[in-house]
Amino acid sequence: MGGATFPEIEGGGSLILAWQVKNKKVLVVGGGEVAAGRILNLLNADAKVTLISPRDGLNPEVAYRVDHEQVEYHDKKFEPSDLDDPAITMVLTAIDDPEASSRVWKLCKEKRIAANIADVPPECDFYFGSVHRDGPLQIMVSTNGNGPKMANIVRRRIAATLPPNIGAAITKVGALRKKLRVLAPGDEQGPKRMKWMTKVCVQWTLEDLCEMSEQDMDDLLQSFGPDVVPSLEELKLGETPGQWQFDGSFGWACVI
Template identity: 80%
Template sequence: MAHDYPEVEGGGSLILAWQVRNKKVLVIGGGEVAAGRILNLLNADAKVTLISPRDGLNDEVAYRVEQKQVEYMDKKFEPTDLDDPAITMVLTAIDDPEASTTIWKLCKEKRIAANIADVPPECDFYFGSVYRDGPLQIMVSTNGNGPKMANIVRRRIESTLPPTMGDAIKKVGALRKRLRQVAPGNEEGPKRMKWMSKVCVQWSLEDLCEMQPEDMDTLLESYEPDEVPTFTKVRSGKDDWEWQFDGSFGWACVV
């Protein structure tokens, strides 16, 4: 019997949004690649520990150290540096393949997820090219095949997105929080998800960007009957037909 199910396409990666907020991540190396890794980690609110001789720091990494945005250890990596049980991830960015492989093997022994820069076989995960607009994050990955191509594809996607996308998502997030206050029970979960989906589909991006707290309050009054009024009706308090015709043309009465 034939089924309309997606075909399995192997060879990919499981792309996840890894939450590293307040978790300790060890970065080994202080050059340009390390600078990009460190910025990504700081944007995700990770606690970054950096190991690198000071003469190996580029200007950006040196700035992060100076601003105390990272915990810095001015030295070369030693195996005992992995003894801290709080370390949840290791990123290496050093120009020494043999040392990188040694670190990889040590991480495997300690079951620590690791990324060895520019050595795909020695990576538990890859970094992609990321587009960021407030809460919106889009990552393009080539599974280690072509980092530059990932950047080109990401820029193409970025060029097609409206500049208001991030603001609209922030407003939707605020509406979801208010909805949970209106309908907090677990049993309301399916209805909440369905109703929020209808709002996102039926309201335009421009509507969502313009939405104010008072509009959210009015909109939430329609949650219980499971309806989604238009933005025009929410803002004006009138039905669409009333809004479209305000009587400004007057009436003619022929006797």
Template identity: 75%
Template sequence: MAEKFPKVEGGGSLILAWQVKNKKVLVVGGGEVAAGRVLNLLNADAKVTVISPRDGLNDEVAYRIDHREVQYFDRKFEPSDLDDDQITMVLTAVDDPEASSQIWKLCKERKIAANIADVPPECDFYFGSVHRDGPLQIMVSTNGNGPKMANIVRRRIAANLPPNIGNAIAKVGELRKKLRAVAPGNDQGPKRMKWYVAVVMLFKSTKLTYSRMSNVCLQWSLEDLCDMEEEDMSQLLQYYTPDKVPSLNQIRLGDDPDEWKFDGSFGWACVV
């Protein structure tokens, strides 16, 4: 019986997409590592506060400060900086192991999630190497064992992705929102999900051969999704009620959704 289920592999991390939009995050330090942390946080729409003496600022961090993208205090960290109960997390990036450990202990006392740069045992979470293409985010984590290796793996993955994958995902996201407006009821949930899954390409591959996806999709390709316009979406949604899934060409040819028959001879799944 046990052979039917995945084997448990301990020692990993629970990889999540932490939503920090409009939440306060404290960054202690202003060097190169801090610059990367600050950019990641701003990309996630967090409210960032940086604490660091001015003479220790990286050019990028100084730029963020000068352009008021972050709140800034020109001094070293003080325990009272953690008194704000709105602080969601603390990130330290300073060349002072003793000071970093002290901040870690203070965060534990206040039950604030913290990441102490280059000290895995004193991290509630890790920063992986991230590939970003519009709404697409792919993170590679080595659980603190080899950050440089994570960067190499991330580059390998990114190099094998279609250049337009982010745009395709954005278009699918727009379609999903419009579908919920057309069929908002909870009772429509199962049908809505089934129809949506039929539209979205299902990538069934265990190899990094995504650059060939557009050649093996039996119906819509990434290029089709990228080319899909507002009018195409409106036309496509007319096929929801009769529960049909047309091609982009059929939509643009103006096929009547009440007359067009889907015989099941093709699907939307991609196989490699």
């Protein structure tokens, strides 16, 4: 490899992923404050939540979710047979009984179901971090179970440095990407789409992206073929490849 250098391995971390649980069944055991936070995270991710907890153990927020039928609710204590449903993809427990929590953990291991046992890091296949949310933007800070409060402090510090309009800008970028896929479909166009979108994100400011209208998007897409990125001001003034005429292959263009 000659003089090549590579990153040093730093063990002890977690593989941080964005787990897609949309329309997937997740079982939550317990109905207290911790369960309330877990349920909110799951519902924000469009999961199908099944909750098992005696009614007298529900905190006000969890009771609200139950009363408004935002979760499938079973007013009882957990039983091993509750894990027999093959549709369950994940189990979260948030109960005050350590022995009962460990029993759930062992049952999940037997059935190969990913589980998180609140406040017991060794009995977790994954951890919940402190999350900042702004529209489509999500930033998670994890301490790998060492200090949840510190994760919250770090997350707040990071969030304070972000522009207030970054979520709206990302939403506009997502809409532009969808339009681009319609304009230039196919895997063969993939590399060019990625490079062109990168140029847009680098050359345009967050304010430009937020201000971009549907018409601006359509006008901007006219420059995909010749692989240029005009500024928003140029689009507004009509001073850009306006316009460009394509032969349909995105291989060349001429200016009129």
